[in-house]
Amino acid sequence: MAEQKIRVIVAKPGLxxxxxGAKVVARALRDAGMEVIYTGLRQTPEMIAEAALxxxxxxxxxxxxxxxxxxxxxxxxxxxxxxGQENVKVFIGGIxxxxxxxxxxxxxxxxxxxxxxxxxxxxxxxxAAVAGAQG
Amino acid sequence: xxxxxAVLDGQRLALTRLLTQIENQTExxxxxxxxxFPHTGRAHLIGxxxxxxxxxxxxxxxxxxxxxxxxxxxxxxxxxVDPSSPFTGGAVLGxxxxxxxxxxxxxxxxxxxxxxxxxxxxxxATAGMVQAFxxxxxxxxxxxxxxxxxSEVDIARLAHTTLVVEAPGLGDDIQAIKAxxxxxxDILVVNKADRPGVExxxxxxxxxxxxxxxxxxxxRHHGQALDVQATAxxxxxxxxxxxxxxxxxxxxxxxxxxxxxxxxxxxxxxxxDLARRERARLAAELDQRLxxxxxxxxxxxxxxxxxxxxxxxxxxxxxSPQEAVQRLLNGRKG
Numbered sequence: 001m002a003e004q005k006i007r008v009i010v011a012k013p014g015l016x017x018x019x020x021g022a023k024v025v026a027r028a029l030r031d032a033g034m035e036v037i038y039t040g041l042r043q044t045p046e047m048i049a050e051a052a053l054x055x056x057x058x059x060x061x062x063x064x065x066x067x068x069x070x071x072x073x074x075x076x077x078x079x080x081x082x083x084g085q086e087n088v089k090v091f092i093g094g095i096x097x098x099x100x101x102x103x104x105x106x107x108x109x110x111x112x113x114x115x116x117x118x119x120x121x122x123x124x125x126x127x128a129a130v131a132g133a134q135g
Numbered sequence: 136x137x138x139x140x141a142v143l144d145g146q147r148l149a150l151t152r153l154l155t156q157i158e159n160q161t162e163x164x165x166x167x168x169x170x171x172f173p174h175t176g177r178a179h180l181i182g183x184x185x186x187x188x189x190x191x192x193x194x195x196x197x198x199x200x201x202x203x204x205x206x207x208x209x210x211x212x213x214x215x216v217d218p219s220s221p222f223t224g225g226a227v228l229g230x231x232x233x234x235x236x237x238x239x240x241x242x243x244x245x246x247x248x249x250x251x252x253x254x255x256x257x258x259x260a261t262a263g264m265v266q267a268f269x270x271x272x273x274x275x276x277x278x279x280x281x282x283x284x285x286s287e288v289d290i291a292r293l294a295h296t297t298l299v300v301e302a303p304g305l306g307d308d309i310q311a312i313k314a315x316x317x318x319x320x321d322i323l324v325v326n327k328a329d330r331p332g333v334e335x336x337x338x339x340x341x342x343x344x345x346x347x348x349x350x351x352x353x354x355r356h357h358g359q360a361l362d363v364q365a366t367a368x369x370x371x372x373x374x375x376x377x378x379x380x381x382x383x384x385x386x387x388x389x390x391x392x393x394x395x396x397x398x399x400x401x402x403x404x405x406x407x408d409l410a411r412r413e414r415a416r417l418a419a420e421l422d423q424r425l426x427x428x429x430x431x432x433x434x435x436x437x438x439x440x441x442x443x444x445x446x447x448x449x450x451x452x453x454x455s456p457q458e459a460v461q462r463l464l465n466g467r468k469g
Contacts, residue, residue, distance in 0.1 A: 004159065005159075005224075005249075005251070026227050027227070029225065030220060030223065030225035030226060030227045031220075031223050031225060032223070032225060033223050033224045033225045034225050035219075035225060035226045035228065035247075035249045036225070036226065036227045036228065037228045037231060037247050038227055038228065038229045038231070038232065039231045039232060039235075040229075040231070040232035040235065043235075044238075046238070046239060047235065047238040047239070050238055050239070051231060051238075051245075053147055053148065053151055054147070054151060054244055054245050054246055055151070055246065055247060056151040056152060056154060056155040083147075083148060084148045085148070
């Protein structure tokens with residue numbers, strides 16, 4: 001395909017209201033030429049999966065600072081699968097304890113990024129994961 | 136690859152994949168559109184345009200809620216178009232933020248779209264995506280665009296009913312509503328009407344309207360100009376754009392706005408404008424596709440370097456562009 005734009009949902013599930021990190025990542029992805037659908041604060045897993053479906057997204061980026069990642073991530077993966085979108089790559093950024101990272105990856109999360117991760121790295125890994133899923 | 140039965144059946148995964156193919160203007164997408172064409176032409180297309188910050192997304196959200204919260208809810212599709220960055224080609228599309236209230240309703244489908252640079256291409260893709268929604272059974276299709284130029288005017292041409300949204304306190308009122316944008320308005324909305332300056336904005340719109348619609352000056356035998364508001368649009372052959380105040384944040388004025396949209400639809404059907412607009416739109420599409428196909432046909436049969444030679448001759452002023460075209464076309468027959 002001549003020009004396959006990468007479309008990414010950036011969402012903040014849960015109840016904490018700090019969206020600075022999500023916005024920084026959204027900008028970085030835009031600057032890397034991606035189309036970012038920013039859905040805002042306090043999204044339920046259902047809302048995020050619905051957005052991914054309607055937008056035919058390649059990837060979903062979740063910003064989670066509340067500590068609820070072990071509940072939210074599996075639920076979102078499950079909903080994406082139920083919608084027939086098991087190809088959609090899920091990335092998590094935020095405050096994630098080290099011991100949870102392998103468990104999240106095992107569940108099917110494509111990448112986990114803590115504070116201070118260079119945005120270049122996120123862009124690069126997201127591109128690679130999406131290319132792998134489409135190929 | 137694309138399951139068109141599933142699209143006609145209203146299955147959302149099939150629809151979302153089709154929308155992507157149309158947006159990317161792939162061959163599969165074009166082929167699907169051709170197949171789906173007999174199933175289109177049923178939806179009411181409503182364009183919503185206006186300067187950034189006028190509250191278009193919130194208004195679209197309210198309109199969609201209005202169509203859903205009736206005794207006979209209509210299926211609503213929303214196509215929200217935002218600009219791509221001209222430097223990176225990327226985009227941040229944020230219209231969904233204001234539409235969270237529509238989430239979880241299977242009768243609503245929201246799709247965000249970036250302009251991706253090419254103007255003609257955008258209008259093409261938008262028209263195709265709207266047809267896909269139409270074929271999938273969405274009865275109301277809201278197309279939201281930033282009212283900033285020709286591309287928006289082109290998209291508005293798709294719509295049966297175009298709303299131009301303005302808000303008080305955005306600086307120079309006249310600046311925000313350039314004549315070109317105003318002329319496409321079927322209904323003018325003054326959103327954020329709970330803010331100071333709403334009278335000024337409305338007055339500015341009213342005077343602009345009189346400039347944009349000189350035909351609206353219908354004089355009765357008393358020699359008294361008809362008040363724009365006083366006309367009953369659905370019974371007149373001529374539609375005079377009404378001005379409606381709204382507060383999209385809490386839904387004020389939205390029922391009245393929905394009534395105006397319904398009245399405009401009735402007017403379009405009664406006056407024959409609906410058929411006329413549809414004919415003009417299809418004529419334009421046919422013309423464009425015919426041009427593309429003819430050029431393609433010519434290229435397919437062209438000799439290698441034929442075009443380059445003609446260009447060289449033009450550059451050397453040995454041929455005029457008119458003669459070059461004649462030669463290129465005639466050379467084929469000989």
